[in-house]
Amino acid sequence: MSNQTDHTIVRLRVPPELKQKIEESAEKNNRSQSAEMVARLEESFKESDDPKTLESLAKIVKETTEETTRLHKELVKIIEQQKIEIENLKQG
Known part of the structure; x- marks a missing residue:
């Protein structure tokens, strides 16, 4: 688990429907909403940088x-x- 010193705070506005999806997904994955958003963002960058995906x-x-x-x-x-x-x- 990470601590607050190795992260930067980012304020983000999202539509209520997206916020609801984040909440539901975070609960399903047993993560905080912040951890859910970080995981999803990391995954999106991983896919686009993956040489196999580009191939x-x-x-x-x-x-x-x-x-x-x-x-x-x-x-x-x-x-x-x-x-x-x-x-x-x-x-x-």
């Missing part, structure tokens, strides 16, 4: 880009085929 996101972006490119090429082919069919209908 996963990079992989998703790469796969999405590749799939978008593939679909675009397929769509261009379909449009070209439809143009040819329209021209054939006009001529014949």
Whole structure:
């Protein structure tokens, strides 16, 4: 458990609904409201700094880009085929 000398006091305004969620979560996790907020903040920074999370996101972006490119090429082919069919209908 930490003591007050290794922490800084931060005043924070939150909407009443969020305060209620913090209270409920703190009680569920057997923590003070302050400890609950600190734990949640620390977790949010940990996730964004985690190289595995960044790798996963990079992989998703790469796969999405590749799939978008593939679909675009397929769509261009379909449009070209439809143009040819329209021209054939006009001529014949």
